[in-house]
Each structure stands twice: as structure tokens, then as C-alpha cells.
Amino acid sequence: MPNPPAPGHNNPPDTAAQDALAGIVTTGEFTRFRQRDDVFTRAFWDDSVRSRHSDGFFASYRADAAPRKGEGFQQKDFALRNAAWLVSDIISNRSAHEGVREGFQAPIRADTPVSPHRAEVDDPARMATEIKRIARFFGADLCGITGFDNRWIYASQVDVRDFSEAPVDLPEGMTSVIVLGHQMDAPLVQTYPSALAGAATGREYSHEAAIVIQLAAFIRNMGYNAVPSMNDTGLVIPYAIKAGLGEYARNQLVITPEFGPRLRFSKIFTDLPLTHDQPKPLGVKAVCDICTRCADACPVKALPFGRPSDEAPNRSAIKGVVKWTSDAEKCFGYWAKLASDCAICLRVCPFNRDYSKRSNRLWLKLALSPWRKLALWWDDKSKRAARLKPRDWWAGRARGD
Ligand code: SF4
Ligand code: SF4
Structure with missing residues (x-):
């Protein structure tokens, strides 16, 4: 399938200045990413990725999880992880019979019509402040707003009935992207790698599904279009950076001043008039x-x-972007062999x-100053990076890093 322009507006006129601030560098090879090439999607159609391990990985998120003796991979660990994912699973499975896996391979479908009575927004800056307040009210830990940027919208999405390419299901006229951050549970993160730790990921997917649906419903009730989105439709990391929420790091994550890398992101595409944040x-x-x-x-x-x-390194990486x-x-x-996320x-x-x-x-100030080497030395001297034993988490003996 060719690489068609994404629906919606052209990039905002300040793209180059924003890219410079955000540290986004593209080359002449830049090509919009096809969701079919995402490694999780490839695990369903590409024999070079699919294996008995990957089939077992996906199966382990259902009742047929295969607990083993290792600590952190026992029945109660899988039970907690899969329970944490449940709300997200309900949303992503509800339209799968139509080829639409909401929140992962397609945007979340609207549960509320756009009100025919459009509220007047004469102050987009105040509206942006109010949207951030409402995002927090529904449970988001961070919220930033940036302009719609064609480049990070997938060139195509996937019909999950046969994993063929399908057009991106996004209405015309989207002008803004509201990016939400969801903090992962710190003690559970200390137990990575384990099935238990996967509960930190699953809980935030379930939270974000509810939060984007509710915030989008508020906007739709105001008479504007809003499309709730999790991992679907486009790459969230460039949007999060452009919305001023943090900076990209070697571990492929966005580092935020509030939670470091320990959070997940979701997004809402909308035509509600909003002022945009700047990358920081x-x-x-x-x-x-x-x-x-x-x-x-x-x-x-x-x-x-x-x-x-x-x-x-392979087709699961976007082409023409200079980054780690x-x-x-x-x-x-590795995730497939583990039967959980790492x-x-x-x-x-x-x-x-x-x-x-x-x-x-204080450590953060030091790390972001010319004294960064000292900050890294200080970190090495601490026990902060050590894995917490899952049995200590179950016994309530988490460290307070
Ligand atoms: S600070 Fe170190 S560990 Fe963290 S992302 Fe950068 S290189 Fe990796
Ligand atoms: S295998 Fe684990 S440590 Fe390595 S990149 Fe993937 S998530 Fe990170």
C-alpha cells in the first residue's frame, strides 16, 4: 500500500522550530510507519517473528496462563497481571470480530455522539487549562497538548481478522493532540522482570482506556470531535515530547521530571480549539x-x-529518524520467552x-547539570536499581526508592 497523507490538517507552521526544541531529527529517508510492521502485530502474520514462544506469550494473558515455579511467575502473579489488564481487554476485544482491535490496532470507537450544540470557545488558552484540569480529574498524572503532526500518524492500520493493511480510521480536521501520562506503580516496577511486574503495565492500560474515553466524551459533549487513542493510530512518543512532557532517552522511553521513565502515554485527537505547549x-x-x-x-x-x-535494525523501526x-x-x-513484558x-x-x-x-537537579557524572556515581552507590524479589512485594516489603 502506498504511503498516503494522513487525514486532517497539514503540520503546524512552526514544525521545524518545535523539532529543534524537541530534538527530533528526520532525514530524506523518512517514511511514515505502517502499523503492520509493529513487532507485536508482526507476531501474528510474520513467520520470522511468530514462534511457539510468541503464541504462548499472547495465550498467557488469558486464562490459560502457564504458571511456573520461578518466583514472580506463579499463578497469583499471572492472576494479578491479567486482572490488571481486564478493562483494557474488554475495550480492545469488543469490536475485534469486525477487524477492529480498539486501543491497539484501531482508535477507540466513540461511545458518545458529538453534541449538535457546539459550545463557543473564545479563549483556547483557558480551554487548554481546563482540559488539563479535567484530565487530572479523570485520573491522568500528566497532560500536555500539541499540534496534529502528520508524520507520526501510521501510514496504515491493521484489520485484525487477517492482519491486512487498512486505512487509518481518523476523521478529517483534527488540529490538536492531547497527550496523557499514566504513572506506573513504583514497587511493582522494581520487580521487573516478572509476570507480577506486568500488573504495573496492565493497570495503566486499563486506567488509560477509561480516562481517554471519558475525556473524549467530555469534548464530544461540548460539540467538538475527539478520538480516544492508546497504542493505535500513531506514535505517541513524538507527540509526548512535542507536548512538553519530557525528553527521549536511550531506553526508548520519554523521561519526565515527575516520574522519570516510569509511565505510559495515551492520546486524544481533537478539533477543540486549544493552545499548544512547547517541547521542554x-x-x-x-x-x-x-x-x-x-x-x-x-x-x-x-x-x-x-x-x-x-x-x-529491521522493519519494526521507523525509517529516516535519527534517534536511539x-x-x-x-x-x-525475550518477552515471548518470558511470557510477560520486560x-x-x-x-x-x-x-x-x-x-x-x-x-x-536534588539528584535530578544534579543529573541535569554539568555535574551529571557525579549523579551517576551517586546512583551506582545506591541499591536503587536492584530487582525487588516478588515475594518481598507480596509481603509488602517494597523499597522506598
Ligand atoms: S539515563 Fe542511562 S539508563 Fe537511563 S535511558 Fe539514559 S542511558 Fe539508559
Ligand atoms: S529486552 Fe527488556 S531490557 Fe531489553 S530492550 Fe526489551 S524491555 Fe528493555
């Missing part, structure tokens, strides 16, 4: 330039060492700490 460079790249703790800790060496480049890019095939292969690279990252504590806020 923090100084994370300068730390990643001298730190390889995530790449060192990755059990399958899926993360890059060295400087950002436009090298795409993982080998998604190696990463997913986030060792999140757990060990020195930015993964509890910033409600004064000492950690």
Missing part, C-alpha cells in the same frame, strides 16, 4: 550520552550503544526514582 528540553540526552546502564542491563542486547543514528533505536525483534523475542531497561534507569522525595529531586 531537560538535559536527558547529555546524561544518556555518558550512560549505558539500560543497554548494559538488557539481557538480549536489544538497545543501542553509541550515538543516535538513523540505523533501523532498539532491535524490537530481539526485545520481543522493562529491565526502565527499572535500572537512574531517572527511575520517586520524585516526591527531596533527596531524589
